[in-house]
Amino acid sequence: MYEKERKELYNAHLLLEKYGLVAYTSGNVSVRIGDHVLIKPSGVPYTELKPEDFVVVDLEGNVIEGEKKPSVDTATHLYLYKHLDWAKSVIHTHSTFAMVWAILEKSIPVLCTAHADVFGEEIPLTEYAPVGSEAIGKAVLKVIGKSGAVLLRKHGVMIVGTSVDDAVKKAIFLEEVAKAAYFATLAGKPTPLPPDEVDRLYNQYHTKYGQK
Numbered sequence: 001m002y003e004k005e006r007k008e009l010y011n012a013h014l015l016l017e018k019y020g021l022v023a024y025t026s027g028n029v030s031v032r033i034g035d036h037v038l039i040k041p042s043g044v045p046y047t048e049l050k051p052e053d054f055v056v057v058d059l060e061g062n063v064i065e066g067e068k069k070p071s072v073d074t075a076t077h078l079y080l081y082k083h084l085d086w087a088k089s090v091i092h093t094h095s096t097f098a099m100v101w102a103i104l105e106k107s108i109p110v111l112c113t114a115h116a117d118v119f120g121e122e123i124p125l126t127e128y129a130p131v132g133s134e135a136i137g138k139a140v141l142k143v144i145g146k147s148g149a150v151l152l153r154k155h156g157v158m159i160v161g162t163s164v165d166d167a168v169k170k171a172i173f174l175e176e177v178a179k180a181a182y183f184a185t186l187a188g189k190p191t192p193l194p195p196d197e198v199d200r201l202y203n204q205y206h207t208k209y210g211q212k
Contacts (some may be wrong), residue, residue, distance in 0.1 A: 001065050005031050005038050006051040012091075012164050017046045019172050021095040028071040031089045031164050032081050035059055039077060041068035072132050079137025080160055084144075087160045089167040094156040097178035101125075102151040108181050109192040113201055115177040116193055117209070119147035120202030123174065128153045149174050 012029045016022045024046070030039035038054050055066030059078055063070065071077075077090045101108050101123075108123035110116050126139035129152070140150050140158050148160040149170050157174060161167025184190040193201075 001056060002033055002036075002038055003051075005033055006054050008164050009038055009040070009054055010049065010051040012089075012168050013040065013046060013049060015168050016091070016093060016171065019175070021093045021171055021175055022046065023094070027091070027093040028073055028077075029089065029091045029164065029167065030071075030074075030077045032087065036064060037074075037077060037081060039074055040071050041066070042071050044068065073136075075132065075134050076136040076140070076158070079134045080140060080158075083137070083141055084160060086162055087148075089161045089164040091159040091161070091167045091171045092156065093159075093171055093175075095171070095175040095178070097182050098123075098151060098157045098174055099155075100182055101178055102153055102155055102157070105153055107151065108178055109190075110198050111181050111184055111190045111192055112177065113193070114173065115181070116198040116201035117205035118170065118173045119149055119177070120198060120206075121145050121147050122192075123147065123149050123151055123178075125151045126153050128155075131155070 009029055009031055025043050028040040030037050037057050041053050041055050053068055055068055055070040056064040057070055058064055059082055061074055061078055073092050080090055081087050107125045110122055124143040126143055129135040129139040144150050150158045152158055159167050159170045
């Protein structure tokens with residue numbers, strides 16, 4: 001079942017590892033396919049992960065196919081799919097520099113054009129929520145904006161995308177802008193880009209950039 005999506009999800013996890021956004025067993029990617037969700041199994045190291053390991057669940061969390069337990073973050077993923085009709089893929093990471101901002105309990109301001117291009121807004125911070133239930137999903141829903149990227153207070157990152165590729169791209173770029181913003185604040189007192197320029201850059205990037 002869902003062989004194409006399994007391969008796509010497998011490659012997404014490899015990319016997260018390649019870019020240093022996940023370590024050992026932490027983090028997960030899921031994709032929605034109609035009323036089903038394909039998600040990483042709990043506690044499986046990336047070095048051992050195979051396409052057939054991914055677990056199919058329905059929107060209530062019932063296992064439809066798979067011999068392994070689904071991720072402990074499954075409830076969060078499902079909550080977001082049920083409340084965001086545009087959500088097709090969800091990623092959770094503990095990427096280092098994004099997590100620094102989450103630990104400091106600060107949203108990431110728009111300090112550079114790359115941030116404005118991809119996200120078009122500051123990366124918001126949730127209230128603290130415990131792992132393993134819908135609580136994180138509810139916290140994300142309160143603050144999520146058009147970027148689909150959110151910092152989980154004292155925890156990490158949640159990304160919502162319109163596709164697996166979209167979610168992976170956001171996860172990669174989020175860590176880059178988090179790193180740049182962190183070092184900029186260490187070196188001086190950077191000022192955010194003006195809101196109208198952020199909007200202009202975001203619209204330009206999303207309508208003119210790439211082979212469209």
